[in-house]
Amino acid sequence: MSLPTSRRMLLGAVLMTVLGLPALAQHTDHAMPMPAATAQKTAQKSTGTLPIKSMNATVVAVPPIITETSVFGTLMNTGKTPIVISGVSSTVAGHGMLMVTRKSVGGMQGMSMTKTLTIPAGGKLVLSDTGDHLMLMKLKRPLKVGETLTLTLSATDGRTFALKATVRKP
Numbered sequence: 798m799s800l801p802t803s804r805r806m807l808l809g810a811v812l813m814t815v816l817g818l819p820a821l822a823q824h825t826d827h828a829m830p831m832p833a834a835t836a837q838k839t840a841q842k843s844t845g846t847l848p849i850k851s852m853n854a855t856v857v858a859v860p861p862i863i864t865e866t867s868v869f870g871t872l873m874n875t876g877k878t879p880i881v882i883s884g885v886s887s888t889v890a891g892h893g894m895l896m897v898t899r900k901s902v903g904g905m906q907g908m909s910m911t912k913t914l915t916i917p918a919g920g921k922l923v924l925s926d927t928g929d930h931l932m933l934m935k936l937k938r939p940l941k942v943g944e945t946l947t948l949t950l951s952a953t954d955g956r957t958f959a960l961k962a963t964v965r966k967p
């Protein structure tokens with residue numbers, strides 16, 4: 798039992814129209830303006846400097862052909878609320894990443910990206926090759942041992958901190 802070809806094509810067109818409607822509606826949803834709650838949250842962001850003291854901030858020296866490197870050191874939070882770091886950037890890098898190193902079930906150490914790193918209120922965050930650290934990716938030029946770079950740390954509340962880190966051999 799089969800319908801004549803013209804009949805089938807017509808049916809197909811009708812089906813496509815019916816099925817096409819929800820898809821169109823979804824696209825309209827994506828283009829909708831920012832919800833009021835999100836807009837308000839953005840407006841509440843501050844632009845001040847984070848209460849951070851850094852110690853031994855180090856950008857690991859890498860051979861010129863390597864275009865990514867790690868940042869180690871200790872970040873102390875001298876404030877009374879936790880600092881939730883959500884980004885790192887530098888003019889010498891295409892982008893920065895926040896990393897955690899965890900032992901997997903098999904006992905192997907592996908690092909993976911994380912959205913945030915928290916410095917507890919009045920506490921510290923130690924950045925090392927065996928734990929949490931920062932990474933600079935897509936380096937735009939070779940780094941010289943001994944030079945000091947300024948990295949920008951940004952927190953979820955909108956505040957930033959200019960982290961001076963010296964390029965050192967590991």
Ligand SMILES: [Cu+2]
Pocket residue numbers: 867896908930931932
């Ligand atoms: Cu890493």
